[in-house]
Amino acid sequence: MENKLAGNFEPSYEWQHEEGFDLLLVHLPEFKDKEGLKVQVSNCGVLKISGDRQENQTRLRFLKEIQVKKNHDKDEIKAKFEKGVLKIMLPNKVDEEYELTTTSNKSRFKKFKKVATGVAAIVVVVAALSGFAYYIYRTTIIKD
Known part of the structure; x- marks a missing residue:
């Protein structure tokens, strides 16, 4: 038909x-x-x-x-x-540039915080060892 x-x-x-x-x-x-x-x-x-x-x-x-x-x-x-x-x-697409920027800033801060914590720990250890070394030095000095 x-x-x-x-x-x-x-x-x-x-x-x-x-x-x-x-x-x-x-x-x-x-x-x-x-x-x-x-x-x-x-x-x-x-x-x-x-x-x-x-x-x-x-x-x-x-x-x-x-x-x-x-x-x-x-x-x-x-x-x-x-x-x-x-x-x-x-x-809508996820705004990749915004997401990358915010993620990047967050991860940069986390990395900075981790590095700063590590540096602070090293400074404390070095200071403690220096203090201990000075104490040992002062207590072992033989007086004439």
Whole structure:
């Protein structure tokens, strides 16, 4: 049987910005389930959302491409379809520069503290040995 009606359509969508991630809501009331829906991320960071659905003699298709921001973690993007809405979660990357700086500062302080404690211990030992040596020297002097 040949398709009498075929059509491409542009789904409506909206962004929600949350702490740590962005949420893309794609409204697809024409789709009753996730069958025929695809969400892919290309190597160059383009989020491709497509759908192809056949119902009776009507075929519906769409393709939406959105450039993923550099602050999004492409490997952790997740999608879920429920009640005619495709929810795509785009988590933010952990700010590596901030994390490296804070970790680096903490580890530098720990290293400094460890070295300073070691130096202080050596100074105490040297002072004690010097005092003991002086005491021995003074007590063993033979008086004429």
